[in-house]
Amino acid sequence: MKRFVASALAALMLLTVFASAAMADDNNTTSAASTVEIRGPVYNGSSLTDILANSAYGNGTSITMDANKFAAFYYDIDDNVTTESLTIKNVAGTSGRTIGENGLVYKTTIGNAEYQYDDWGNYSVIGFFADKYIPLKSNSADKLAKLVLDSDDKYTLKTGDSLDLGDGYSLQAKQVDVDGNKVWLEFDKDGEYVDDEIVSTDTGDHTWTCKVDDVQGEDDVPVLKVHVNQVFQGAVDSIAQIDAIWLIDYANAIKINSDDEFGKLNDVSINGPTITISNDDTFSLTKDSDQEIGQGLYFKVADSNDLRFYAYKQQTTSGTYDVRGTVVSGTKSYTWTSDNFAGFFYDLKKNVGTETMSVSGVNGRTIPKNGLKYSTTISKVDYDADDVFNGTYPVLGFFAQKYVPLKSTDASKLAKLVLDSDDKYTLKTGDSLDLGDGYSLQAKQVDVDGNKVWLEFDKDGEYVDDEIVSTDTGDHIWTCKVDDVQGEDDVPVLKVHVNQVFQGAVDSIAQIDGLWLIDYANARKIESDDEFGKLNDVSLNGASINISNDDTFSLTKDSDQEIGEGMYFKIADSNDLRYYPYVEQTIGNGTTTTTLSNTSIDNTTATDNMSVTTPVVNNTEETQDVNASAPTNMETPVTPEPAAANNTTETKSSAPGFEIVPAIFGLLSVFYIVRKNR
Structure with missing residues (x-):
C-alpha cells in the first residue's frame, strides 16, 4: 500500500514538472535584430x-548618385557638404544586366565642415561607404577615424563627475581650483587614462585640444x-560647465590600402584627398537579388523582366536614422x-x-x-508569397508608412501591414508562431491521417478565430475575415498557406510557407476635418487622399x-534657403546619448529592446487535456464566437497541460479503490 501511494505521488510530481515546463516554454521567444534600409533613386529600363x-537619369553615357540623390551618403546640410558619389558608366562589356570592368565607380573626396561650436572654425570630413569619417591628415584620405561626437550642448560637471562621451570614451572633472577659474580634466578610454589638462577660463580660448601619438602611424593627431x-x-x-565637445574614435582608426577589396569594388586608387574604387571584374544585376557593392552598400534588383534597381545602405547599428528626400535649394517649386x-x-x-x-x-x-500639397492613391502589389497567394492586394503609403485599405476603392479606412512573408515555418502541435504586434498563430492539432491541421488565430493571447486547413484538397489557404473593423464586415485580416502536414510517430507537424496579416485591431x-501637423486641409476622394496647408x-x-x-x-543653418523632407527610423533603443555619472565608468553592455520583425516559433510542449472535447479525425470543432476588432473577450488558458493532472489522479484513485476492495 505504501509503495503504491509513493508511486502515485511520484507520478503526480513528474506530471506537474512536465506541465510546468510546457507553460514556461510557452513564453520562450527570440528576437531578430532590426535593420533600416536607406535607398537611392530608382532606375528603370529594358537594359543597362x-x-x-x-537623359532623365544622367548625361546619356553614365548615371551618378551623390548625396543629393542618395539619402544614405554623408551630407551636411548646414555647409552643403557632400563627398561621395557612385557612378555607372557605359564602358566596354556593359550591356543587358552586366556592368563592364571598371564601369562601377565609387569616389569620395575630403571636404570641410564647421564644428557645432562655431568659434572652432572648420574640420576635415569624408564620407566612406555612407559613414562619416575624419581623415587623420587633412590632405590624405587613406587614414580615417569615425566621428563620435560634435556637440555644442551644455554639460555641468561637479568634481569627480564622469561624462560618458560614447564608444568607451569619457571625460572626468578631477578638481576645480580654489579661485574658481581653472578645472583639471582627465580623458579616458575604456576606463584607462589617456591624457589630462588644466583648462583656464580667465585666459586663452578656454579650449583643450587633446593630441595623441601613433594613430595609424601618425603623431600629434587631434582626437x-x-x-x-x-x-x-x-x-x-x-x-565646471562645458559647452562644446568634439571627439573621434582614434582607437579604431582604419587605413585604406591600394590592395584592399570592398565587396565587388576591388580596384582601389588613393590620390591625396581622394579615394576612387571600381570593379576589376564584371558586375551582374541579377533579377530578384540583392548584390553587395561593398561595406554594406547594395543594389536591390526587381523580380521583373525589365531591369529595375536602386542602391541602398543597410544600417544595422542601434540608433535613429533620418531617411530623407532630395535637397531643395532656394524658392523653386519641387515635387517629391x-x-x-x-x-x-x-x-x-x-x-x-x-x-x-x-x-x-x-x-x-x-x-x-495651399503651397504644400500631399497626396496618396491606392494601388495594388503582389503578395510576397505570390506563388501560393494568387493575385494582388491593395496598398497605400500614408505619411511614409505602409497601410492596407479595408476596401480597395476607399482610402479613408486603413490598417498597417504587419506581415507579408513567403518564409517557411514548421509548427509542431501546440507551437505558437509570434506574428508581431500581439498577433499569434497556433497549431492546435494535426489529424491522424496527416493531411489536415487545426489552426487558431489570437490577438494579445485572446481567441479571434480558428480553422481546419486541408492539404489534400482546395488551395490549402485559410483567409480569416473579421467583422466590425471601423464599421466594415468580412474584412480579410489574415491569410495562411499550409504547404504540408505530417503525422509522425513522435511529432505532428504543419509547414506554413505563406503569411499575410494586417493590424486590424488598430485600424x-x-x-475630412482631421489635421496632420501643418497639413490640415483634408480632401477624401474614393481611392485618394489629398491634404494641403490651410495656413x-x-x-x-x-x-x-x-x-x-x-x-x-530639415532646414539648414544658413542664410541661403536649403531644406529636405525626412522621416525617422529607429533600430533598438535609438540614438546613443551622452550621459553624466557621479560614479566610476560602467563597462557593462546594455541590452536593446529590439522590436521583433520576423515571426518566431514558441515551442510549447503542451500536454492536451484528456477530458477536453477535441475533434475526432479533425471534424469541425465547436468554437466560440470570433472576437471583433478591439473587442476580444475570450482568454486562452495560461497554464496548458495542467488539466491532465486531476485526470491521472482520478484514474490512480479508481485503481487504488479497486485494489483495496480485493
Missing part, C-alpha cells in the same frame, strides 16, 4: 544600355576638443515622389509608389496657403518643422 542612354564655458567654486560644490524621397512607400517588384508631396510659391522662407479612419508654413533657419505624422522638413 537603355537606362544609361536615358578631442573641449571648451570650458565657466568654472565655479562654491561653498558646497565645485563646478518615391523615386526621390527614400521615406515614401515603394514596391520595387511592381514599380508602385502611391505618395507625392509638392511645394510651390515659396516667398523668402514662407510657403503660402484608423481618416476624416502659411515657415521654413525657419536651423530648424526641424513637422509636416505631419512624423514627417519633417
